[in-house]
Amino acid sequence: MDQSTLKARIIQIESKREVLLKLLEQPNLGTIRVDVNQALEELDELIFEFREIFPENKPEFS
Structure with missing residues (x-):
């Protein structure tokens, strides 16, 4: 999977x-x-790690 595909999928999941x-x-x-709470926590962790790897994607939540 290339980088742009990965970014697109993570952004879709984030939405x-x-x-x-x-x-x-x-x-x-x-x-x-x-x-539901567990899913939200895991999703937040995934988004956090994504932003660590690709810092050009600014956070939409805190």
């Missing part, structure tokens, strides 16, 4: 972060809340 945040706000998640 899905908002969906997890909205899902986490749902009051009726029950035990799946743990899974």
